[in-house]
Structures are given as C-alpha cells and as structure tokens.
Amino acid sequence: MLLCTGGTGAPRRQAWDLKGKVSDMEGRIRNYQTRVKSANEENEVLKGSVVQSQSRVAELEKKVEAQTSKIRFDRDLIWGKRYIIYVGNIRVFCRVRPLVDGGLSNHIQLAASDDKSIMLAKTEESHTGKNTETQKNYHFSFDRVFGHQASQQEIFEEISLLVQSALDGYNVCCFAYGQTGSGKTYTMEGEEVDDSRGVIPRAVQQIFRAGEKLKSQGWEFTFTASFVEIYNETLRDLLYTGKSSKRPEHEIRKTSNNEVTVTNLTYKKVYTEDQVFDLVDLAKQNRATAQTAQNDRSSRSHSVFQLQIEGANAGRGVKCKSILCLVDLAGSERMMKSQSQGDRFKEMTSINGSLSNLGIVITALANKESHIPYRNSKLTYLLQDCLGGNSKTLMFVNISPELDSFGETLNSLRFASKVSDVCSNNSLFYLGSAVITAITTSVILSCLLRHFNVFNFSHISVKHDSLSSQVNDCVIGTASSNRK
Numbered sequence: 186m187l188l189c190t191g192g193t194g195a196p197r198r199q200a201w202d203l204k205g206k207v208s209d210m211e212g213r214i215r216n217y218q219t220r221v222k223s224a225n226e227e228n229e230v231l232k233g234s235v236v237q238s239q240s241r242v243a244e245l246e247k248k249v250e251a252q253t254s255k256i257r258f259d260r261d262l263i264w265g266k267r268y269i270i271y272v273g274n275i276r277v278f279c280r281v282r283p284l285v286d287g288g289l290s291n292h293i294q295l296a297a298s299d300d301k302s303i304m305l306a307k308t309e310e311s312h313t314g315k316n317t318e319t320q321k322n323y324h325f326s327f328d329r330v331f332g333h334q335a336s337q338q339e340i341f342e343e344i345s346l347l348v349q350s351a352l353d354g355y356n357v358c359c360f361a362y363g364q365t366g367s368g369k370t371y372t373m374e375g376e377e378v379d380d381s382r383g384v385i386p387r388a389v390q391q392i393f394r395a396g397e398k399l400k401s402q403g404w405e406f407t408f409t410a411s412f413v414e415i416y417n418e419t420l421r422d423l424l425y426t427g428k429s430s431k432r433p434e435h436e437i438r439k440t441s442n443n444e445v446t447v448t449n450l451t452y453k454k455v456y457t458e459d460q461v462f463d464l465v466d467l468a469k470q471n472r473a474t475a476q477t478a479q480n481d482r483s484s485r486s487h488s489v490f491q492l493q494i495e496g497a498n499a500g501r502g503v504k505c506k507s508i509l510c511l512v513d514l515a516g517s518e519r520m521m522k523s524q525s526q527g528d529r530f531k532e533m534t535s536i537n538g539s540l541s542n543l544g545i546v547i548t549a550l551a552n553k554e555s556h557i558p559y560r561n562s563k564l565t566y567l568l569q570d571c572l573g574g575n576s577k578t579l580m581f582v583n584i585s586p587e588l589d590s591f592g593e594t595l596n597s598l599r600f601a602s603k604v605s606d607v608c609s610n611n612s613l614f615y616l617g618s619a620v621i622t623a624i625t626t627s628v629i630l631s632c633l634l635r636h637f638n639v640f641n642f643s644h645i646s647v648k649h650d651s652l653s654s655q656v657n658d659c660v661i662g663t664a665s666s667n668r669k
C-alpha cells in the first residue's frame with residue numbers, strides 16, 4: 186500500500202509508474218481477450234466447416250456406394266438380360282470343336298438366324314427298304330452356341346461379366362463337359378500362344394487387373410489358389426512339389442464357418458497373375474507325370490482350379506469373400522460294360538457316378554429341394570460352395586464334330602439340354618411366381634384402397650418398370666370395368 190505523506194516526489198512517481206504498468210497490463214489482457222475471442226470464433230467457423238466436410242464426405246461415400254451397386258446391378262442385368270441368369274442357377278453354352286482340317290461335318294448344323302440352336306442330323310438306311318435313306322434330326326437350343334470358328338477371345342468375352350462378378354462377392358463356377366477330345370481342356374486352359382489361351386488364364390488376368398483398379402476405391406484383395414485332380418474318387422494335389430513317395434492323402438472337410446476345405450492341400454497365396462500361371466504350369470506337369478504312369482489318366486479325371494478371393498475396404502468398413510472355380514471334367518463317354526474291366530471299369534464307374542451326381546445336384550438346386558446330395562461324390566462335395574447358394578454357374582458342353590462321335594455328341598447334348606431345361610423352366614416358374622405375387626398384392630392393395638375410399642384410382646401414376654405398369658394397368662382396368 187502506498188502512502189502520500191507530505192510532498193515526497195519518489196513514492197508518487199513510483200505510484201504513477203505502477204499505475205502505468207497496471208493499465209499497460211490491462212490493455213494487454215484486453216488485447217489477449219480479443220484475440221482469444223476471435224480465435225474462438227474462428228474455431229467455431231472451422232468446426233462448422235469440419236462438420237460440413239464430414240457430411241459431404243459421407244454424401245460422396247453414399248454416392249460411390251450407390252454407383253458401385255449400380256455398376257454391379259447393371260452387370261447382373263446385362264448378364265441376366267442376355268442369359269436370364271439368376272443367382273443359384275446355371276446357364277449352358279455349347280462349343281463345337283473344328284475337324285482336324287479346321288472344318289465342320291455336315292451332320293452338325295448351326296442355325297444361321299441365331300446363335301442359340303444346333304441340329305444333329307443322322308442319315309439312316311430305311312428299314313422298310315422302300316426308301317434308300319431317311320434322315321433323323323435332333324434339335325437343341327442353349328444360351329449360346331459357338332461354332333467351330335469361334336475364337337478363345339470370343340468365348341471369353343461372353344463370360345467375362347460372370348468372371349467379374351467373383352470380385353463382387355459371388356461364387357462363380359464354370360465347367361466344361363463333354364467326351365474325351367471334344368475340346369474341354371482347350372476351352373478351359375487353352376494353349377501357350379496368346380490368342381489360344383483359354384478361360385483360366387484369361388479369367389485370372391481379368392480378376393487381377395480389375396482388383397488392381399479397385400485399389401483406387403480403397404479395396405485390397407488377397408488371392409489364394411489351389412488345383413486339385415479327382416481320379417477314381419480320390420483327390421490329388423496338383424500343386425504338390427514334395428517327394429512322390431510322401432504325397433499326403435486328402436479329405437474334404439467343412440470348416441467352422443461351414444466352408445469346404447481339403448486337408449493337406451496346397452493353398453497358395455498369390456499376388457500376381459504370373460504367379461498363378463506358374464501354378465497352372467506346375468499343375469500341368471503334375472498331371473502329365475501321373476499320365477505316364479497310368480495311361481490317359483488326364484481325360485479320366487476331373488481337374489478343379491479354385492481362386493479364393495477376399496476383399497476388404499477399410500475406409501468403408503466392408504468385406505467380401507468369394508471363389509472362382511474353373512473345372513475341366515473327365516471325359517463323359519460311356520464305355521461298353523463288356524469292354525471295361527479292372528482299372529477301366531473302376532474309372533468308368535467313378536466318372537459315371539460323379540457326372541450323373543453332378544446332374545442330380547444341379548436338378549435339386551434348380552428345384553430348390555431341401556436336401557442337395559453334394560456328398561454323393563467327391564466332385565460335387567468339393568464344388569458345394571460354388572454350385573449352391575450365392576453362386577453363378579456356367580456349363581460348357583463341348584462336342585466333337587467327327588461322324589463317328591455322333592452317339593457321344595448326342596448324349597452330351599441331351600445331358601446339357603436337361604441341365605438347361607431344368608434351370609430355365611425353374612427360372613420361368615420363379616419369374617411366373619413373382620408376377621403372380623405382384624398381381625395378387627396389387628389386387629389386394631387396390632381392393633383395400635377402394636374399400637377405404639382412400640384414393641381415386643384414375644390418379645394412380647405408374648412410373649416403375651414395365652412389369653409393374655402392366656400389373657397396374659391390369660388392376661386399374663379391372664377396377665374401372667367393375668365399376669361400369
């Protein structure tokens with residue numbers, strides 16, 4: 186405390202000094218307070234723009250999500266429109282191998298007007314002896330028929346949308362069925378030369394390249410390859426590199442997630458398409474080695490290539506998992522029982538068993554039966570995840586053009602035709618059920634609305650797809666005619 190006692194100058198000066206300092210400090214405090222205030226205001230503005238940016242990011246993410254599902258939907262729609270494929274259903278393509286000289290026999294005729302029909306013609310000696318010859322024609326139609334000139338590129342273009350959907354999380358299975366020498370391996374694996382490469386290398390290339398592109402949208406994919414041969418109901422690892430004397434045995438098992446797995450099988454993580462091509466070469470070598478030991482074994486066994494795909498988008502917190510499964514089936518030719526003995530008989534029984542069980546499983550799936558007999562053969566048990574549930578399946582029926590293969594060609598086309606019929610009949614049945622359900626729902630709804638006099642029917646606007654507009658037309662039409 187300062188005391189002013191009788192005119193001494195020093196204390197007064199000190200007091201003035203102190204007063205000056207205090208007012209200086211007060212000025213600085215006011216200054217700081219103004220700055221804090223404006224910083225707080227700035228902070229509020231920034232907070233506001235952070236919230237705005239966050240909601241914009243969320244909005245953009247929603248748009249990306251919607252765009253991605255639209256792309257996926259469009260892809261399904263394009264594929265669906267062309268082949269009316271539904272998840273859990275099978276489409277069938279037929280491919281005719283050229284003759285050795287590159288041509289086509291007269292007994293196989295493809296329709297000039299469309300690319301879906303094929304006719305087998307057989308000229309027979311007349312039994313009555315009156316006419317010298319009669320011709321019997323067998324007509325078949327499939328989702329697509331490829332003539333002998335169709336290139337590997339053309340074939341792949343037709344299935345590339347299907348392959349792509351493996352990255353969308355669908356299980357995809359594509360298999361080649363037909364007699365030995367009809368072109369199954371050529372279709373699935375092809376040859377080394379670029380133009381002659383088959384479905385497996387092209388599909389692998391497409392998957393890896395598309396996976397790379399999806400990185401820019403935050404997706405990271407991991408791929409795991411396996412290659413198995415099923416011979417006489419026994420599994421053999423085609424990626425095995427150890428001593429042949431120490432080859433392990435394999436069993437098909439279910440994991441705790443109810444997924445199919447094979448014990449002791451090589452599941453190889455792959456990061457590039459070239460790594461997969463090396464594995465395909467290794468599988469070829471392994472098959473060839475077995476073939477020298479047991480004559481013509483490769484055409485008597487099924488080979489199953491599987492690429493497990495796991496995708497994760499950390500930014501969006503989503504994951505997907507699927508399998509791309511490409512199968513070269515054993516030759517479907519039926520040997521005469523009398524001609525097959527010993528090993529040949531065993532081979533014949535196991536091939537016939539597994540192929541006919543494949544047909545039974547496909548039929549059961551198409552009929553949406555409660556029990557699907559996957560476990561009746563190693564092939565269907567192994568393919569269980571790829572055939573049922575969330576899966577899209579395509580079957581190639583490969584046929585040989587030689588006249589002496591007529592009987593086998595007819596059998597193959599009949600098998601494929603059954604598969605095709607059972608699936609398309611069921612597709613039509615389910616489409617029919619959907620239409621009936623839609624009509625019933627609309628009729629009930631319109632009755633209810635009319636009963637409660639809620640709307641004037643003439644004002645119901647129909648802006649959806651043509652199906653619902655037809656349903657509504659029908660309902661409105663009925664309603665007005667009833668009124669008259």
Ligand SMILES: Nc1ncnc2c1ncn2[C@@H]1O[C@H](COP(=O)(O)OP(=O)(O)OP(=O)(O)O)[C@@H](O)[C@H]1O
Nearest residue numbers: 282283364365366367368369370371372483484516
């Ligand atoms: N579309 C085609 N164009 C040209 N050559 C073909 C075609 N399809 C098959 N070939 C040739 O015909 C021969 C037999 O074909 P491929 O080996 O693919 O038959 P396959 O049905 O797999 O027989 P297997 O059951 O014995 O394995 C091969 O030499 C193959 O190169």
